[in-house]
Amino acid sequence: MGNVEDKSSPGVSIVIPTWEGKELLRRFLPSVLKAARVCGRPWEAIVYDDHSSDSTVDFLRKHFPQVRVLRTKVRRGFAGASNAGFRESRYEIVVLLNNDTDVDEHFLKPLLDHFENENVFAVVCKCYDWDGKMFRDGGKIGEFKRGFFRIHRNYDVEVRRIDSSEPYYSFHASGAFSAFSRKKLEALGGFDELFVPFNWEDADLSYRAWKRGWEIHYEPTSIVRHRPNTTVGRFRKAYVKAVSRRNRLLFIWKNLSDVDKLVQHCLFLLFQSMLAFLRLDLTHFASLGMAIAKLSGVSKARREEKMRIRRSDTEVLSLLRDCYQRPEVVIVE
The missing domain is CATH 3.90.550.10 (Spore Coat Polysaccharide Biosynthesis Protein SpsA; Chain A)
Incomplete structure (x- = not known):
């Protein structure tokens, strides 16, 4: 050692x-x-x-x-x-x-x-x-x-x-x-x-x-x-699913900074919630509630990170997309 x-x-x-x-x-x-x-x-x-x-x-x-x-x-x-x-x-x-x-x-x-x-x-x-x-x-x-x-x-x-x-x-x-x-x-x-x-x-x-x-x-x-x-x-599968959905929301709310993408997220989240209501998808609302409960922590982290951003969301995704399109790269589904 x-x-x-x-x-x-x-x-x-x-x-x-x-x-x-x-x-x-x-x-x-x-x-x-x-x-x-x-x-x-x-x-x-x-x-x-x-x-x-x-x-x-x-x-x-x-x-x-x-x-x-x-x-x-x-x-x-x-x-x-x-x-x-x-x-x-x-x-x-x-x-x-x-x-x-x-x-x-x-x-x-x-x-x-x-x-x-x-x-x-x-x-x-x-x-x-x-x-x-x-x-x-x-x-x-x-x-x-x-x-x-x-x-x-x-x-x-x-x-x-x-x-x-x-x-x-x-x-x-x-x-x-x-x-x-x-x-x-x-x-x-x-x-x-x-x-x-x-x-x-x-x-x-x-x-x-x-x-x-x-x-x-x-x-x-x-x-x-x-x-x-x-x-x-x-862990129970239902719990894992709820935590994963919650954390996907936390990731977006904390890190997404391009205005057009934020608007798109809000619209699709509203649409998903309407579908979940019709389907009685309780896991969706459980994960949404768990994410909302952490909004104060998300807001604080978002403010701190905003001051250090050097690339926009679009710039990051474009840089990555150029890599995926190289001829020797094979996408594995």
């Missing part, structure tokens, strides 16, 4: 937030440590336990003494545990992984090389399912249609067709398998805990970075394996 206190040194801090994840860490943490040992840089691994009840802390201290193990005093959710890990990191590049992320032995070097460009905020890996066969995530496509952001489509680039003369952009950097500039994380304040317990916090962080003039890259040669919702899947 790295033990250098100089936070500007060219090393890497690997941060893994976890909740009730002892068995997942037993399975996947060894691949992370193996990759760290061969990355050619000073490194440290931090596991931040989010107040689990499954003896994760004791297990890690016994079986993985090279890992710094820390624990929240109360349950803080993914964003809170990740932010706590960011604050403890010693090095300028922070790699954030889920506790169920398995990594290729040499996944780190391609990620870390991007940070030679001082304008890079984050870099996201290519992700397959645990079996290594099914493509899960690549560069994230961000679109604004019918008053809402669509952010769940992916694109990929065949390795033999990669054009290294220009970076491949991603709308956001997944909190499950991405590298970040620690200085820029600090400038952004980390994940916004308005989005606790989960979903859209990584999109919010990334979009704020884009609007401040920074970049998020996709690195198709950095390979990981991950299965979505291993932790989130422990």
Whole structure:
């Protein structure tokens, strides 16, 4: 484990937030440590336990003494545990992984090389399912249609067709398998805990970075394996759906600044609400109510971020769209 206190040194801090994840860490943490040992840089691994009840802390201290193990005093959710890990990191590049992320032995070097460009905020890996066969995530496509952001489509680039003369952009950097500039994380304040317990916090962080003039890259040669919702899947589906809808609204209300897009959002939200009333879609109104309850926090964050904007929504989306239209890019539905 790295033990250098100089936070500007060219090393890497690997941060893994976890909740009730002892068995997942037993399975996947060894691949992370193996990759760290061969990355050619000073490194440290931090596991931040989010107040689990499954003896994760004791297990890690016994079986993985090279890992710094820390624990929240109360349950803080993914964003809170990740932010706590960011604050403890010693090095300028922070790699954030889920506790169920398995990594290729040499996944780190391609990620870390991007940070030679001082304008890079984050870099996201290519992700397959645990079996290594099914493509899960690549560069994230961000679109604004019918008053809402669509952010769940992916694109990929065949390795033999990669054009290294220009970076491949991603709308956001997944909190499950991405590298970040620690200085820029600090400038952004980390994940916004308005989005606790989960979903859209990584999109919010990334979009704020884009609007401040920074970049998020996709690195198709950095390979990981991950299965979505291993932790989130422990919650009731209705609750997950309501929280996801709420957080999509919070994301838009907090970050959208182009007037024409704000008007479009309001009109389509009204239309959606009318349809939800006719269909007796109670989840829509539950999520809307939960979002309205957080309006004061959204308004404060919106005012603070407005002063730091360097790109409009249209400029960000146009920059990303140009990347998606490159001939070697393949859209994966």
